[in-house]
Amino acid sequence: MSIRIGILGYGNLGRGVECAIRQNQDMELMAVFTRRAPETVKILTETAKVCHINDVSDWKDKIDVMILCGGSATDLPEQTKEYARIFNVVDSFDTHAKIPEHFENVDAASKSGNNVAIISVGWDPGMFSLSRMYANAILPEGKDYTFWGKGVSQGHSDAIRRVEGVKDGKQYTIPVESALEAVRNGENPELTTRQKHIRECFVVLEEGADAKKVEAEIKNMPNYFADYDTTVHFISEEELKAKHSGIPHGGFVLRSGKTGVNKENNHIIEYSLRLDSNPEFTASVIAAYARAAYRLSKEGQSGCKTVFDIPPAYLSEKSGEELRATLL
Amino acid sequence: MSIRIGILGYGNLGRGVECAIRQNQDMELMAVFTRRAPETVKILTETAKVCHINDVSDWKDKIDVMILCGGSATDLPEQTKEYARIFNVVDSFDTHAKIPEHFENVDAASKSGNNVAIISVGWDPGMFSLSRMYANAILPEGKDYTFWGKGVSQGHSDAIRRVEGVKDGKQYTIPVESALEAVRNGENPELTTRQKHIRECFVVLEEGADAKKVEAEIKNMPNYFADYDTTVHFISEEELKAKHSGIPHGGFVLRSGKTGVNKENNHIIEYSLRLDSNPEFTASVIAAYARAAYRLSKEGQSGCKTVFDIPPAYLSEKSGEELRATLL
Numbered sequence: 001m002s003i004r005i006g007i008l009g010y011g012n013l014g015r016g017v018e019c020a021i022r023q024n025q026d027m028e029l030m031a032v033f034t035r036r037a038p039e040t041v042k043i044l045t046e047t048a049k050v051c052h053i054n055d056v057s058d059w060k061d062k063i064d065v066m067i068l069c070g071g072s073a074t075d076l077p078e079q080t081k082e083y084a085r086i087f088n089v090v091d092s093f094d095t096h097a098k099i100p101e102h103f104e105n106v107d108a109a110s111k112s113g114n115n116v117a118i119i120s121v122g123w124d125p126g127m128f129s130l131s132r133m134y135a136n137a138i139l140p141e142g143k144d145y146t147f148w149g150k151g152v153s154q155g156h157s158d159a160i161r162r163v164e165g166v167k168d169g170k171q172y173t174i175p176v177e178s179a180l181e182a183v184r185n186g187e188n189p190e191l192t193t194r195q196k197h198i199r200e201c202f203v204v205l206e207e208g209a210d211a212k213k214v215e216a217e218i219k220n221m222p223n224y225f226a227d228y229d230t231t232v233h234f235i236s237e238e239e240l241k242a243k244h245s246g247i248p249h250g251g252f253v254l255r256s257g258k259t260g261v262n263k264e265n266n267h268i269i270e271y272s273l274r275l276d277s278n279p280e281f282t283a284s285v286i287a288a289y290a291r292a293a294y295r296l297s298k299e300g301q302s303g304c305k306t307v308f309d310i311p312p313a314y315l316s317e318k319s320g321e322e323l324r325a326t327l328l
Numbered sequence: 329m330s331i332r333i334g335i336l337g338y339g340n341l342g343r344g345v346e347c348a349i350r351q352n353q354d355m356e357l358m359a360v361f362t363r364r365a366p367e368t369v370k371i372l373t374e375t376a377k378v379c380h381i382n383d384v385s386d387w388k389d390k391i392d393v394m395i396l397c398g399g400s401a402t403d404l405p406e407q408t409k410e411y412a413r414i415f416n417v418v419d420s421f422d423t424h425a426k427i428p429e430h431f432e433n434v435d436a437a438s439k440s441g442n443n444v445a446i447i448s449v450g451w452d453p454g455m456f457s458l459s460r461m462y463a464n465a466i467l468p469e470g471k472d473y474t475f476w477g478k479g480v481s482q483g484h485s486d487a488i489r490r491v492e493g494v495k496d497g498k499q500y501t502i503p504v505e506s507a508l509e510a511v512r513n514g515e516n517p518e519l520t521t522r523q524k525h526i527r528e529c530f531v532v533l534e535e536g537a538d539a540k541k542v543e544a545e546i547k548n549m550p551n552y553f554a555d556y557d558t559t560v561h562f563i564s565e566e567e568l569k570a571k572h573s574g575i576p577h578g579g580f581v582l583r584s585g586k587t588g589v590n591k592e593n594n595h596i597i598e599y600s601l602r603l604d605s606n607p608e609f610t611a612s613v614i615a616a617y618a619r620a621a622y623r624l625s626k627e628g629q630s631g632c633k634t635v636f637d638i639p640p641a642y643l644s645e646k647s648g649e650e651l652r653a654t655l656l
Binding site for chain 1: 460600
């Protein structure tokens, strides 16, 4: 029997989860839940229903794992604890500083409903966190580095679009290659914000806007751009659409650590991602952890978990025997 | 209370484990067990004993985890199943094709002794296997690549030293950079043995040996060198000692996979290692898994496990709360 999946929230991430389910033979999408009028939402999966979010509890016994695809700012802090009372859930809560609080809330809720909840699943938090954790456990004496990009930062693109005179814009975060190389060479550099990442902006101006003024305002924007070397390119609306409508991302997690009688040997552990589609990759990670949530629940477990708590084999469709024979 | 560790076998790996234990505050080395006369073996840890391997069962209640540091060819197939009856054990069994058989033997033995055994721990098998497994679970449709090096291959160095006229030698396995780049670019190339790795040999000749003949014999050696582009450098014994006495290694594990409605998006997951000391890094991975073996045993678990079965958090000295606050 398939693992019966529900998707709550049908934006970029929800659509990515729908695609990911089609690539996992043991999963079946049962329904998509939306705040919009269901008849206005078209999905890919002909066998699945589109339902209003208010009807979600009718599905309690028809869905094994509910995947929560809302945003971290306002949706997930409320939704995950609410729906973890009813379903096994997986979310991609990514406000790092608030994870401990979110964990506590979801842990209580999921235990009260006797469900499994896996939070903060994706690539950062998610696979990047796992890399940091494994590398820290292996090399207790060392230094961690995380570089993001090359990729589109949604928050920085939004910030550009709020500048007066800007019609549209996209921002790429790019790691500084020489900094990355210094880490790889075991130099253990101390890096400032400016030394780690470059910000590159592609901007479409409103008619009659002052390019010099817009450029200055972007480059001097505190928090977002002032601490970085930022370049601004003015392009046409057509070019923005043609060349910058994708949502690529990625990055690098490195740990440089010492071993030996006198700490004479250095080791570099590096994990990196090059993603054509940030939401589709996040969705693919979530799908694998939905399998883990289902299995843990079948074993009678409950409560909140993170990627740190899940035995890797629980993510795979293959049996332990197959995994040992083919991937070990 | 510390986790009390024993080391069985005191070669490069055993010495590496001893160093790793010094970097983990919650572990204490109790004793090293050797087939040699104990009084001839000098260890670094003043508080630990050196004992003969025949006396190992006297330590049943004084050691929490026994780390087995023998070789995979003849030692571990016998030792792991023997000592898993008495102790929680960790080994680095690395004969990939024989892992399923080894697992079965050790599983039965460890269950009969009510102990936990974690086998095939290190970087390949070990961290590379984990990378392959996670990446396969996340991207079910894709292609795997593993490149080894740059590093010293013990087996190939031994093969060189068996050639008539060779006094000493070292062999480096080197990944072909252009092949690695093609994978990173999402080209999904089909690669032959020759296209993936280069073999570079540094050879010291016996006096009067025929260099041309030695070079030809190495380059045409079946299995070891004939299928590769091999270069042979003749150097002096002094140079070999000065420049080639380290045991560096490493490599790259990549998965290239597709997602999207029409599989239009490509993703590259890459994990890589650059290790100054192959045995010390392997030992560091083993030390972290010794912690996991101890904890699982404390929980009342028994039987054989691999890296696929262990929740990542079990490797870390930090609590779940600390991990979520600092590394997620």
